[in-house]
Amino acid sequence: MQKxxxxxxxxxxxxxxxxxxxxxxxxxxxxxxxxxxxxDSVQNPVRIPYSDLPNFPVSxxxxxxxxxxxxxxxxxPVIVMQGRIHYYEGYSMGETTLPVRVMHRLGAHSLFVxxxxxxxxxxxxxxDVMLITDQLNLMGMSGLNPLMGPNLDEIGPRFPDMxxxxxxxxxxxxxxxxxxxxxxxxxxxxxGLSGPSFESPADLRFLRLAGADAVGMSTVPEVIVARHGGMxxxxxxxISNKANLxxxxxxxxxxxxxxxxxxxxxxxxxxxxxxxxx
Ligand code: HPA
Numbered sequence: 001m002q003k004x005x006x007x008x009x010x011x012x013x014x015x016x017x018x019x020x021x022x023x024x025x026x027x028x029x030x031x032x033x034x035x036x037x038x039x040d041s042v043q044n045p046v047r048i049p050y051s052d053l054p055n056f057p058v059s060x061x062x063x064x065x066x067x068x069x070x071x072x073x074x075x076x077p078v079i080v081m082q083g084r085i086h087y088y089e090g091y092s093m094g095e096t097t098l099p100v101r102v103m104h105r106l107g108a109h110s111l112f113v114x115x116x117x118x119x120x121x122x123x124x125x126x127x128d129v130m131l132i133t134d135q136l137n138l139m140g141m142s143g144l145n146p147l148m149g150p151n152l153d154e155i156g157p158r159f160p161d162m163x164x165x166x167x168x169x170x171x172x173x174x175x176x177x178x179x180x181x182x183x184x185x186x187x188x189x190x191x192g193l194s195g196p197s198f199e200s201p202a203d204l205r206f207l208r209l210a211g212a213d214a215v216g217m218s219t220v221p222e223v224i225v226a227r228h229g230g231m232x233x234x235x236x237x238x239i240s241n242k243a244n245l246x247x248x249x250x251x252x253x254x255x256x257x258x259x260x261x262x263x264x265x266x267x268x269x270x271x272x273x274x275x276x277x278x
Contacts, residue, residue, distance in 0.1 A: 012054055027111075087194050123186075129238055132214075135192060156229050190215070
């Protein structure tokens with residue numbers, strides 16, 4: 001595969017999907033580790049495995065199914081990624097975010113992202129849901145920005161604004177839905193690291209000082225690419241474990257998946273409510 005993703009490559013994949021579905025999706029969704037369940041609620045679903053699509057990256061992580069599900073949720077046409085692509089799987093930043101480009105080209109004007117994250121804010125407990133209000137692009141700061149390479153001028157500007165990565169109206173809607181359903185909704189800054197190793201106690205102390213409330217291995221590049229194309233973003237983190245600043249406990253992928261079982265219904269309530277309110 002070439003180094004940078006081209007518009008032709010994006011459109012070739014989008015055309016393949018278009019041939020198989022009747023609806024034009026408006027909302028794109030990416031579901032995080034252990035949070036896949038919502039994709040099974042999509043009505044009139046057309047399921048397209050990533051492996052059916054030309055030059056499409058395939059997710060290799062346990063808890064990620066690896067397919068698009070196109071259909072309706074709360075009456076809105078959606079395209080859902082049941083399983084995301086992570087940079088740590090060995091793909092380039094462009095490949096990692098290629099699905100966002102494809103969903104945008106298919107007509108999606110908004111991106112809803114969910115992820116499993118470690119709670120850095122000391123008030124957070126496993127099972128909490130955090131509305132992402134801003135993000136720390138630590139991958140970008142170390143030279144890994146998905147927009148590197150020739151700019152796709154047809155999609156967005158060379159130097160896109162990032163003053164509002166997460167849409168304020170969507171945030172307000174999510175707060176309202178959470179209140180109506182008596183769900184505690186935490187809020188804060190999501191820090192994106194490449195992974196796959198979890199953070200050391202020193203990493204976590206650094207993140208806390210830097211103003212992070214949650215930390216994970218995804219989302220930030222996806223939201224940058226979405227904003228580049230003018231998509232509006234909503235982000236929800238499921239807090240699967242507490243940051244371990246003194247090294248007294250270990251973090252495992254199993255606990256991340258397990259916490260997903262508690263978090264999934266909360267995220268589903270919020271996502272459904274926001275969709276209804278659009
Ligand atoms: N760190 C990074 N990513 C994660 C974590 C964590 O503690 N939990 C779930 N995803």
